[in-house]
Amino acid sequence: MASTQSVSLGDMGDPLKQFAPQNETPEDRRQRIMLEKEARKRSEAIDKQIKAEKEQLEKQKVAKLLLLGDNLVFGSSESGKTTVLKQLKIIHGKGLEDERNQYRRIVYLNILTAMKALTSALANLGYTLDPKNLVHLQKFSKLNSVKDSLNRNSISVQAAIRDAKLDDDAFQLFTEHAEGIIELWKDSAIRKAYKHASEIGLQDSAKYFLDNVERFAQKDYLPTDEDILQARVRTIGVSEHKFEIDGVTYKIYDVGGHRSQRHFWAPYFDDVNAIIFMAAISAFDQPLEEDPNVNRMIDILKHKLTLVDLKDYFPDFKGENKFSSVTRFFQKKFGHCNKNKDKRIYVHFTHATDTKQMRVIVATVNDIVQRVNLKASGLI
Ligand SMILES: Nc1nc2c(ncn2[C@@H]2O[C@H](COP(=O)(O)OP(=O)(O)OP(=O)(O)O)[C@@H](O)[C@H]2O)c(=O)[nH]1
Ligand SMILES: [Mg+2]
Numbered sequence: 109m110a111s112t113q114s115v116s117l118g119d120m121g122d123p124l125k126q127f128a129p130q131n132e133t134p135e136d137r138r139q140r141i142m143l144e145k146e147a148r149k150r151s152e153a154i155d156k157q158i159k160a161e162k163e164q165l166e167k168q169k170v171a172k173l174l175l176l177g178d179n180l181v182f183g184s185s186e187s188g189k190t191t192v193l194k195q196l197k198i199i200h201g202k203g204l205e206d207e208r209n210q211y212r213r214i215v216y217l218n219i220l221t222a223m224k225a226l227t228s229a230l231a232n233l234g235y236t237l238d239p240k241n242l243v244h245l246q247k248f249s250k251l252n253s254v255k256d257s258l259n260r261n262s263i264s265v266q267a268a269i270r271d272a273k274l275d276d277d278a279f280q281l282f283t284e285h286a287e288g289i290i291e292l293w294k295d296s297a298i299r300k301a302y303k304h305a306s307e308i309g310l311q312d313s314a315k316y317f318l319d320n321v322e323r324f325a326q327k328d329y330l331p332t333d334e335d336i337l338q339a340r341v342r343t344i345g346v347s348e349h350k351f352e353i354d355g356v357t358y359k360i361y362d363v364g365g366h367r368s369q370r371h372f373w374a375p376y377f378d379d380v381n382a383i384i385f386m387a388a389i390s391a392f393d394q395p396l397e398e399d400p401n402v403n404r405m406i407d408i409l410k411h412k413l414t415l416v417d418l419k420d421y422f423p424d425f426k427g428e429n430k431f432s433s434v435t436r437f438f439q440k441k442f443g444h445c446n447k448n449k450d451k452r453i454y455v456h457f458t459h460a461t462d463t464k465q466m467r468v469i470v471a472t473v474n475d476i477v478q479r480v481n482l483k484a485s486g487l488i
Contacts, residue, residue: 169355169356169357169481170356170357170358170359171356171357171358171359171381171382171477171481172358172359172360172361172379172380172381172382173358173359173360173361173380173381173382173383173384173477174360174361174363174373174376174380174382174383174384175189175190175192175193175360175361175362175363175383175384175386176189176363176365176373176383176384176385176386177189177365177385177386177387177388186311186312186340186365186388187365187386187387187388188386188388188460188461189343189362189363189365189384189386190341190343190362191337191460191461192384192386192460192466193349193360193362194336194337195337195460195463195466195470196349196351196360196470197349198333198463199463199466199467199470200351200352200353200470201349201351203333204333204336207336208330208331208336209275209330210275211331211335211336211339212275212278212279212329212330212331213274213275213278213279214339214340214341215317215324215331215335215339216278216279216281216282216324217278218311218313218314218317218339218340219282219289219317219318219321219324220251220281220282220285220289221311222310222311222314222317222318223248223285223288223289223292223293223318224248224251225308225309225310226292226298226301226302226308226310227245227248227249227292227298228248228249228308229301229304229307229308230245230297230298230301233300233301233304235297235298235300235301236297237292237295237297237298238295238296238297240291241288241291241292241295243288244285244287244288244289244291244292245292247284247285247288248285248288248292251285282324282325283325286321286324286325289318289321290321290322293318293319293321302314302315311340312340312388313338313339313340313461316338317338333463334461337461337463338461342364342366343362343363343364343365343369344364344369345363345364345369345372346361346362346363346364346372346373346376347361347362348360348361349361349362353470353474354474354478356474356477356478356481358477361373361376361380363376381477381480382477382480384473385442386460387438387442389434389435389438389457410431413429413430413431413434417429418434418437422437425437435457438455439455442455443455454472454473454476456469456472456473
């Protein structure tokens, strides 16, 4: 029994026994087993190394991007970070289906907020409504007392909650005011107030929404992709989103740009490969919502430049008040922000709400990330 046991133990420690030379002495056998053990150790070490290299390669294929936004001098929200994320979902993700229903509520609250801001501004601006619309004005002045539905913060909080009752409440509030909104939007006093959109802090998409009230008031209304891209809700905290683009996995972090939100994203700085920095350059004459003394960057720069002189806001701008020289100026200004020679800044001009334009930008960004990755892995 004892010898059988020792033989079987020996077999277990000598897996290559069948290949052992004939007439092998016990000393030769010990030597052989020792060498085999060393070879196995080496092979295991190589396996481990291969695994680590593979993991490293996989890691290189993951690009972590942080979405940030700002104007040239001070930080601000509403620079289009979440809009870019929505575009990525449309272009490279599974679309906007998951959030479509919730955005109904956001659309209603965006429209009510816009009309509330316009009606509230009338007195200060000195514009008088057509008397037949005073009844609608009264209704809007009472909206203040509606359980802080019109507070932007509460819109953000509401957006995070899936609740059929909140949807119904928002729909009801909207339908109660829909006719008033349509009539007021036709009133010349409100149209004149709209020209002060920047001063009264109207969101860029206010006109888009106010032009389409009949469609939103339909019982079975469901937001289109375009409605969702135009809808605005402040981001709270940080969210991570994964996309596959041409074999590269992207982890994109969308953060709240409002001052109160900055402590959430500060820790993400260290760990990302690149930052997509959004600047609403057409909003150069708009006061920052967080701080009315600070200039924030609006819409359709080309059009604005026919009305406003950039020099009035950026005295160091010496060029012609034209789109090409103004964008060149901003490009240079961003370039000068780079204090690190090892890091590069790539500047693109686009409308974040335009999916066609964004498709091109995303492809360009992906090319750059791929090139940087290949360089890092020594392949180019
Ligand atoms: N006209 C115009 N509007 C834009 C553009 N990009 C975004 N917007 C609109 O401006 C608003 C920007 O909102 P978001 O994308 O939510 O801004 P954000 O940077 O995520 O803001 P926070 O979450 O508060 O930090 C939305 O109403 C968009 O429809 C653009 O290029 N042109
Ligand atoms: Mg956001």
